[in-house]
Amino acid sequence: MVKVAIAGASGYTGLELLRLLTIHPEVEITTVTSEKHQGQKVADVFPSFSGFSDLQFTSLTVSIANECDILFLALPHTTAMNQVPDFLEGSCRVVDLSADYRLKSQETFEQWYSFSHQQKETLDKAVYGLPELHRKSIRSAKLVANPGCYPTSVILALAPLVATDWVDLESIIADSKSGVSGAGRKLSINTQFAECNEAVSAYALGTHRHTPEIEQEISALAGREIRVTFSPHLMPMTRGLLSTIYINLTKDMELEELGKHYREFYKNEPFVRILNLGTFANTHYVVSSNFCDIGLQIDSRNRRIIITSAIDNLVKGAAGQAIQNMNIMLGIDEKTALDSPGMFP
Numbered sequence: 001m002v003k004v005a006i007a008g009a010s011g012y013t014g015l016e017l018l019r020l021l022t023i024h025p026e027v028e029i030t031t032v033t034s035e036k037h038q039g040q041k042v043a044d045v046f047p048s049f050s051g052f053s054d055l056q057f058t059s060l061t062v063s064i065a066n067e068c069d070i071l072f073l074a075l076p077h078t079t080a081m082n083q084v085p086d087f088l089e090g091s092c093r094v095v096d097l098s099a100d101y102r103l104k105s106q107e108t109f110e111q112w113y114s115f116s117h118q119q120k121e122t123l124d125k126a127v128y129g130l131p132e133l134h135r136k137s138i139r140s141a142k143l144v145a146n147p148g149c150y151p152t153s154v155i156l157a158l159a160p161l162v163a164t165d166w167v168d169l170e171s172i173i174a175d176s177k178s179g180v181s182g183a184g185r186k187l188s189i190n191t192q193f194a195e196c197n198e199a200v201s202a203y204a205l206g207t208h209r210h211t212p213e214i215e216q217e218i219s220a221l222a223g224r225e226i227r228v229t230f231s232p233h234l235m236p237m238t239r240g241l242l243s244t245i246y247i248n249l250t251k252d253m254e255l256e257e258l259g260k261h262y263r264e265f266y267k268n269e270p271f272v273r274i275l276n277l278g279t280f281a282n283t284h285y286v287v288s289s290n291f292c293d294i295g296l297q298i299d300s301r302n303r304r305i306i307i308t309s310a311i312d313n314l315v316k317g318a319a320g321q322a323i324q325n326m327n328i329m330l331g332i333d334e335k336t337a338l339d340s341p342g343m344f345p
């Protein structure tokens with residue numbers, strides 16, 4: 001059995017890791033951390049684990065890495081950044097769900113996160129954990145930087161187009177909507193019930209930290225620097241994330257040709273579903289699953305492609321993708337513990 005530890009197991013992504021790993025046949029969870037709940041049993045704090053887990057929360061220390069083969073970091077960004085080189089000293093491999101090692105450029109990280117990145121050497125070794133684009137590097141990676149939720153939906157939606165000469169890559173607009181769990185379990189005014197229920201609001205327009213992550217991956221695919229306009233919104237729902245992406249066409253084309261191209265691009269991908277033409281992505285059908293559903297349309301009047309892309313922010317946008325990465329790192333079936341449909345209704 002592979003020994004796994006989860007740092008930040010009392011948070012939304014940590015709990016989702018715990019839930020999915022509990023049914024993983026090749027994994028034994030050895031350690032779960034929470035500062036607030038250290039010493040308490042997981043099942044006492046979260047009764048959904050009653051009968052499934054005898055584990056007790058412990059405090060996070062560097063020695064956690066000595067007790068496991070894979071360490072998941074489900075912590076707020078910058079919390080464990082400076083401990084990661086120590087975690088990697090021995091044989092332990094790390095999947096970091098925070099943004100600390102996602103951006104290749106130290107300067108870009110510092111600019112968007114207003115935090116000095118002291119771990120350049122480790123940053124250089126990190127692999128961006130989007131399996132559909134980086135599976136080969138993930139296999140042997142010591143440190144995987146698990147993508148952000150918004151970037152997962154936007155990059156997967158755009159990747160098939162970037163290599164073509166059908167579109168104007170300078171014209172990308174990504175309009176995304178996320179459920180409230182995207183902000184994590186910590187208390188904040190904006191995510192309190194009375195603030196976000198019965199309301200839809202835009203936030204961080206032009207300044208959201210996921211923008212450089214999207215640009216990094218799209219630019220790498222394009223082979224030149226690409227900028228995107230990214231507009232996130234908060235929706236009054238618990239889970240789920242939908243991105244609607246607009247990009248100008250540089251030639252006339254039929255929807256059938258676009259659909260064929262997307263199907264071909266993702267034909268070997270177990271977790272990307274290209275929807276039937278005329279059907280658009282809906283968070284209802286991906287919640288609780290590791291799928292990314294992509295729907296396509298051509299607005300021929302305006303010569304524009306419109307792509308819809310839906311994921312569960314806590315699964316394909318976080319814990320599910322992290323487990324998919326772990327499965328790839330271990331050389332086992334990538335779908336293990338993840339091969340199930342969404343929960344509807």
Ligand SMILES: NC(=O)c1ccc[n+]([C@@H]2O[C@H](COP(=O)([O-])OP(=O)(O)OC[C@H]3O[C@@H](n4cnc5c(N)ncnc54)[C@H](OP(=O)(O)O)[C@@H]3O)[C@@H](O)[C@H]2O)c1
Binds near residue numbers: 035073074148
């Ligand atoms: N939520 C999402 O949809 C999503 C999607 C993709 C990526 N992410 C990223 O995943 C990471 C975790 O997000 P989340 O939504 O799960 O956050 P969360 O619900 O707020 O949970 C944070 C976890 O970190 C622990 N923690 C907080 N401060 C700590 C400290 N100083 N030392 C040790 N442990 C500490 C908390 O434990 P205690 O409070 O119990 O001590 C809790 O277990 C973040 O970096 C986030 O950006 C989140």
